[in-house]
């Protein structure tokens with residue numbers, strides 16, 4: 438499932454292909470994904486010039502001329518491909534944007550949004566913000582995210598810290614993989630009560646969240662430079678994982694066997710010796 442680093446990797450790949458350029462044509466394959474798509478979406482996108490591409494949590498925000506913004510969420514299985522020639526449209530290619538060549542040096546591009554499980558979503562909105570973004574917590578790589586903020590947001594919470602980290606109102610953009618990895622790096626058990634994360638523990642966890650996300654964004658950048666073929670899926674790259682998906686294997690740090698438990702319906706991987 439795409440989390441903050443994967444969405445950021447998609448954003449960085451789309452910037453040179455889309456920013457300042459015109460959408461010459463749009464193909465929308467079906468009227469709904471997770472929720473209904475805006476009516477007449479293809480017609481409303483055609484001819485628009487794309488402004489700044491931004492990201493908030495796991496959402497992509499594409500500013501369009503005429504004061505509208507396109508909001509995109511990749512859901513569970515969504516991915517984006519960029520083609521230099523017109524691609525065949527596959528069964529799960531729900532949106533294809535044909536982008537004008539732009540300046541003398543730029544080439545045309547086709548942007549394809551593919552989502553087999555259809556938990557993704559696209560919307561158009563006017564004005565400053567979208568209701569889906571209104572209650573979102575701070576960006577973990579931004580200045581407003583700090584140990585003080587995290588401790589305050591977790592104070593009094595009796596549920597486990599792992600589940601709290603997935604709550605987008607506490608901190609934006611973290612999903613199951615990076616929650617597990619950040620807790621391992623901070624030496625904190627996923628079962629620990631969220632409200633006990635303060636002081637030194639909050640410092641460790643804040644630093645670990647920043648570290649695992651920054652490292653993954655770097656890996657995404659490396660994959661864009663080295664591995665992504667034209668038309669390859671952007672946003673899925675080889676992650677360097679310490680605990681996620683490693684149940685039954687030895688902890689890299691202490692050789693104890695990595696365990697997997699279920700919390701709020703999600704798998705939590707952790708080292709019972711390193712994480713307290």
Ligand SMILES: [Zn+2]
Pocket residue numbers: 688689690691692693708709710711712
């Ligand atoms: Zn260990």
